[in-house]
Amino acid sequence: MNAVLDNFDLVLKAFGYTVFLFLVSAVISLLLGTVLAAMRVGPVSVLRMFGTGYVTLVRNTPLVMIFLFFQLGAGKIFDWLRFSWVDIQIGPFDFTSFFSAAVAALSLYTAAFICEAIRAGVNAVPLGQAEAARAIGLPFSGVMSQVVLPQAVRASVPPLASTLIALLKNTSIAGVFGVIEAVGRMKGFTNDYADQRWGIFICFALGYIILVELISAVALLLERRWKVA
């Protein structure tokens, strides 16, 4: 326990990296996932096939292999995928090529699951809703913005929250691939303070539990606020 309390600034910084990884990957994967979902529910058959293929492939691939690819393989094919051009510093945080490779892997992986969450939301809207909207003469834009999308967004909040929680937990893999985030720091502590392993584990686990609870609290709040009668 003392190991954590004495080095509390290091622990906070490690969780800072976890949060940064989560936020950046969440934004990118939400964008990519929305595009993928649009492809999969859209009318253009080639794009639909591409979306389905991407989701099937990525969902069956272990995230570690994607991390390995960005660490070892991608830079050999495209030079810019070495991410050596990334070197940003914000306060005490360094965003290096390791961080960028982790973000790339996490975003591409999570996008497939975001796509499925959004698609599930669209599929949850009953067909009669759209038909009724067309029957009263709403144009396509009106059907979308007034009837279908508001319901679809509401229905996709719980699966999106599950996906984002999984993303938060998956950021821990970056700890093995060169980013000193929470799990990377924990591994360091377990090596340095061998007699305090239980305390260290429980402290870091609590950190993750707090973050997970934060996400589910936000999701529950949104769900409750947007609840339809």
Added chain:
Amino acid sequence: MSAGVLFDSPGPATIARHRTYSIVAGVAMLAAVAFVLWRLYATGQFEYDKWEPFITPRYIEAILVDGLLVTLQMAFSAVIGAVVFGVVFGIGKLSDHAWLRWPCWLVVEFFRAVPVIMLMIFCFYAIFSGMDPLSRRTYWSVVLALTLYNGAVLAEVFRAGINAVPKGQAEAAYAIGMRKTQVMTVVLLPQAVKIMIPAIISQMVVALKDTSLGYAVAGLGLTRIAKPIYQQFGNHVPTIIVITAMYVVVNLLLTALAMWLQRKFVGEKDVLEVGMVGDVKTGASAPFHKGDTGGGGGGGI
């Protein structure tokens, strides 16, 4: 495409327009694929030397026996353990006694919220620290961590499965004078198991993918076998492609098995899905594992 929520059935003009979009998108995609293939060729990824280990019997044997077989063993052991863990804690969470219900709830929520890789590192350094040889230590760390995580997920699946049995079944059983244990073992569990089998197989896909997290603790199985190969031959890209393809194929087979069992046992319903937040859903809004979507099947995140 027939009328859906998003579109009306297209008329002839719209069909023609969509065909144009399809052609444009197809050409753009082919160009992208061609560009990537050209880069692969230009950087020498297609050279015979880099693919040689994958047609050499000695290496194929190593990949299949030390890689695939060990990975499958780990996933299978973890799922067996997870089913036991899940049954115990899932039924515990349904208990009428608060002193039993709350600890079970706490344990399940704890292991669902903590990253698997963290559990593995902890198992490796704290629980199995004295174990020899290294491969056995890694094996049991991976299996124990995956058992705890997947067990917690399955506990929720079991609880949802038992709750999905129509209420009248339990009421009828109580009405003919059965005891609580009898109602559970004779009436509810046999019916719930039928609903749960496909969900368990789907969870096996997750466990199989997660065995690769053993990379964090010395590694074992397919992810481990990749390392000496690309270190010896310098063929990082081909190795990653081959090993990933093996994971994907095995997972697709497992998904197909889950869908087959689903049709056989449950009929048309979706695979039981448990999210991290909100209520458990068994109906149309299940986000993953949907069987009726024409492809796109696969494991959870």
